[in-house]
Amino acid sequence: MMVDATSSLEQELNPWLAAEARFDLAAEKLGLDDGMRKVLRSPAREITVSIPVMLDDGRLEVFTGYRVQHSIARGPAKGGIRYAPDVTLDEVRALASWMTWKCAVVNIPFGGGKGGVVCDPTVLSQAELERITRRYTAEIIEFIGPEIDVPAPDMNTNEQTMAWIMDTYSMHHRQTVTAVVTGKPINLGGSHGRTEATGRGCLITALQALQHFNIDPASARVVVQGFGNVGGMAAKLMQRLGMKIITVIEYDGAVHNPKGLDVLGLMKHRQETGSILDFPEAENVDREEALFTECEILLPAAKEGVITSQNAHKLRAKILCEGANGPTTAAADEILAAQNVFVIPDILANAGGVTVSYFEWVQDRQGFFWNEQLVNGRLEEIMVNSFRDVTGYAQKYRVDNRTAAYMLALDRVSFAIKLRGIYA
Ligand code: GLU
Numbered sequence: 001m002m003v004d005a006t007s008s009l010e011q012e013l014n015p016w017l018a019a020e021a022r023f024d025l026a027a028e029k030l031g032l033d034d035g036m037r038k039v040l041r042s043p044a045r046e047i048t049v050s051i052p053v054m055l056d057d058g059r060l061e062v063f064t065g066y067r068v069q070h071s072i073a074r075g076p077a078k079g080g081i082r083y084a085p086d087v088t089l090d091e092v093r094a095l096a097s098w099m100t101w102k103c104a105v106v107n108i109p110f111g112g113g114k115g116g117v118v119c120d121p122t123v124l125s126q127a128e129l130e131r132i133t134r135r136y137t138a139e140i141i142e143f144i145g146p147e148i149d150v151p152a153p154d155m156n157t158n159e160q161t162m163a164w165i166m167d168t169y170s171m172h173h174r175q176t177v178t179a180v181v182t183g184k185p186i187n188l189g190g191s192h193g194r195t196e197a198t199g200r201g202c203l204i205t206a207l208q209a210l211q212h213f214n215i216d217p218a219s220a221r222v223v224v225q226g227f228g229n230v231g232g233m234a235a236k237l238m239q240r241l242g243m244k245i246i247t248v249i250e251y252d253g254a255v256h257n258p259k260g261l262d263v264l265g266l267m268k269h270r271q272e273t274g275s276i277l278d279f280p281e282a283e284n285v286d287r288e289e290a291l292f293t294e295c296e297i298l299l300p301a302a303k304e305g306v307i308t309s310q311n312a313h314k315l316r317a318k319i320l321c322e323g324a325n326g327p328t329t330a331a332a333d334e335i336l337a338a339q340n341v342f343v344i345p346d347i348l349a350n351a352g353g354v355t356v357s358y359f360e361w362v363q364d365r366q367g368f369f370w371n372e373q374l375v376n377g378r379l380e381e382i383m384v385n386s387f388r389d390v391t392g393y394a395q396k397y398r399v400d401n402r403t404a405a406y407m408l409a410l411d412r413v414s415f416a417i418k419l420r421g422i423y424a
Helices: 004-013 015-030 034-041 089-105 126-139 157-171 194-212 229-240 261-275 332-337 352-366 372-397 403-419
Strands: 045-054 060-070 075-084 110-118 149-153 220-226 244-249 253-254 283-285 294-302 317-321 342-344
Touching: 004 015, 015 034, 015 089, 015 332, 015 403, 034 403, 045 089, 045 126, 060 075, 060 089, 060 126, 060 149, 075 089, 075 126, 075 157, 075 352, 089 110, 089 352, 089 372, 089 403, 110 126, 110 149, 126 157, 149 157, 149 352, 194 229, 194 294, 194 317, 194 342, 220 229, 229 244, 229 261, 229 294, 229 342, 244 317, 342 403, 352 372, 372 403
Parallel strands: 075 110, 075 149, 220 244, 220 294, 294 317, 317 342
Antiparallel strands: 045 060, 060 110, 244 253, 253 283
């Protein structure tokens, strides 16, 4: 019995199986033919490389790196690179396909890709991370480029990582090519507003959902899981608009204040103490239970597979705004639908990041840079339109928002493939 339960939960937590389940449902509703389904579900290219690196203590280690290009039907592959000890090819493959659908939902001219390096960044020095990044870039160098595949930051990678990739690529090409990656530092071809973009996109879509329910943002209570670039930024921006961030959950615990936490103060407290716990004017609470706090908006912004068939029924949120990629398993979808939770699916909610990545790529290629106001205005326009496109599909086809987002994306990508035709 025990063994069965574990293996079925393991299956449920496999992100590639989750991606396939959602894909199948949307393809079915759209009535896509078998051939097109085969094309859409097969990653165009999967690269696995060995990354030999000399560690600081003189030992030679070999890391494994992946880059999956799921689709290039609508433009160059686009998507982040993550560093983590548990990265798998299945995970990178799922994330790459989500990038294809995400770019299609916000209608930007990219396909989808994702990369990963199996390593534990917490035990590596900056110098070791730099050597890993440069060698990984060198190993995949003929497969990336402004017109081929444009990486970006993801879990445990940041603008410094992007600067190293840009430099390595540029050294090989004997010219500075800023548009090969996005999420770079501002003075190296980065864009204003990129760091905040994913969190800002979450805010914009959450505001649209509140409007849908006629809820005044000032009376909205928010629970945030993950206080990093996505969750932290979203919380900061939400609080600025008067929303109450009542609970913040991190890997080592959670803090709660029913009157609302001071987000900037909490960030400072974490910087000083290394943890969000023991924040004055807040109560430390159990991190598992904290996810079930009653709220208007629950924002999971950490990692995959946190809302599952085991706990979805316990959620007490009206709106689920998926800041992370794949925080909800496919098996949990039905439970959420039965509870009438309004889901803003990841491929819409967190698409602000890749949208501003697109702006960065455009600016780099033009050599002409925009101010932050212009970036934020254009981001808002795209996010609001995409929210309407997705909810419009949900109404038209009488499906939940996630299925609607997948249907919209599949429609756009399959249309591009049909127009281009199959090269033989
Ligand atoms: N890693 C981010 C995501 O999952 C950003 C990707 C990008 O900007 O290309 O959407």
